[in-house]
Amino acid sequence: MGKSPCCDKDGLKKGPWTVEEDKKLVEYIQKHGHGKWRTLPKNAGLRRCGKSCRLRWTNYLRPDIKRGRFTFEEEETIIQLHGVLGNKWSAIAAQLPGRTDNEIKNYWNTHIKKRLLKMGIDPVTHSPRLDLLDLSSILTSSLHAHYCSQFINVPSSLNTNGYAMNPDFLDLTATLFSSSFKSPEVTQNVQEITPEVLDQFQYSLLANHLHNPPNNSHFLSENRPMHSNNASEIPPSNASNFVSCHQNPMSSYWQADGDIQHQYMNIAETSVSVPNHGFDGSCRSNLDHFSSGHHVFQSNDANKVQNFGLGSSLSSPMSSSLTWNSSSTTSTAYLGGCNNEDRDGHSSHIMSSLYDAAPSSFFVNGIM
DNA sequence: AATCGCGTCAACCGCGCGGAG
DNA sequence: CCTCCGCGCGGTTGACGCGAT
Numbered sequence: 001m002g003k004s005p006c007c008d009k010d011g012l013k014k015g016p017w018t019v020e021e022d023k024k025l026v027e028y029i030q031k032h033g034h035g036k037w038r039t040l041p042k043n044a045g046l047r048r049c050g051k052s053c054r055l056r057w058t059n060y061l062r063p064d065i066k067r068g069r070f071t072f073e074e075e076e077t078i079i080q081l082h083g084v085l086g087n088k089w090s091a092i093a094a095q096l097p098g099r100t101d102n103e104i105k106n107y108w109n110t111h112i113k114k115r116l117l118k119m120g121i122d123p124v125t126h127s128p129r130l131d132l133l134d135l136s137s138i139l140t141s142s143l144h145a146h147y148c149s150q151f152i153n154v155p156s157s158l159n160t161n162g163y164a165m166n167p168d169f170l171d172l173t174a175t176l177f178s179s180s181f182k183s184p185e186v187t188q189n190v191q192e193i194t195p196e197v198l199d200q201f202q203y204s205l206l207a208n209h210l211h212n213p214p215n216n217s218h219f220l221s222e223n224r225p226m227h228s229n230n231a232s233e234i235p236p237s238n239a240s241n242f243v244s245c246h247q248n249p250m251s252s253y254w255q256a257d258g259d260i261q262h263q264y265m266n267i268a269e270t271s272v273s274v275p276n277h278g279f280d281g282s283c284r285s286n287l288d289h290f291s292s293g294h295h296v297f298q299s300n301d302a303n304k305v306q307n308f309g310l311g312s313s314l315s316s317p318m319s320s321s322l323t324w325n326s327s328s329t330t331s332t333a334y335l336g337g338c339n340n341e342d343r344d345g346h347s348s349h350i351m352s353s354l355y356d357a358a359p360s361s362f363f364v365n366g367i368m
Numbered sequence: 369a370a371t372c373g374c375g376t377c378a379a380c381c382g383c384g385c386g387g388a389g
Numbered sequence: 390c391c392t393c394c395g396c397g398c399g400g401t402t403g404a405c406g407c408g409a410t
Binding site for chain 3: 386
């Protein structure tokens, strides 16, 4: 293969391109098209190597290049695809019109990767880093044995609904549970869930999705409203109460139900629904009403209700009611990155904290 | 005002693949 | 089959800008 570098010839310019060089290159390609990169610079009157010309064109001068900040959807796509493809930047770029592999690679390295690391997520495997999060004992001792044995059955098999659980994910879920359920006998136990915990949790959701895609190839989300504080109104989770999402499993959307708007977000079987109306009062979820593998967190304040359905996070029925109150009427919970803004239905996203959102504190109040 | 440190990103580099001769 | 060429890919570098001190 011995091949001489294309740029080591005397007299060839390197470094930043000048306006004149750009102009020459664009004019030449507009007139003759690209290709034959080795001979192009000579024909175009450029003292550059062909490789440099190709890079300049494909990464900067091409007319269909999209400039500006990556959108949430683009970032979401990058993370998803990276979980599947790894550092196949060109393959990822092929799914993002107007973005180059170089741009995506840079964005990954300078933005996404750092944030993943900061949150304890391995950017290579997309799993929580166990060197930072050795939590397996919490699941068995803290969650199962001590705090939650009354109402959570941790199954011997973690494989439910054809959905193999990532143990790391389960550990993190258990942490959240255990930090929230510390004293079931104390009704006014207030336990803060910090933004860091929420960040870790939402990333574990994503990581779990990436590593354990449901093998039934469709994604479920709860399709009925969660009404006020009457647990009996919560629909049973038989098949007719779910809507399949065959498209982007990471999508979120709004759905009107009477005067109530719900935001649904699907990550595999994880659903986050946000009844977005002026709800006032306690909101409960009787987890008996959810099928095996669907547990629900709820929080509410005077104006906001957020339900966090953890599909297949733990697989046995829970027989309990949870009332979660946020610390103030203006706070926003970011579990799952869900950010409930107003009834006009501005969508919010599972990955919202990637956008440097500053989640406020979120409190669990009055367990059981 | 000067310096430093850090983040960003365009550009470079080396390597490998596929095709042509 | 071998060699060379053209090209694309992924990793890395370094110039630049900007905020903090």
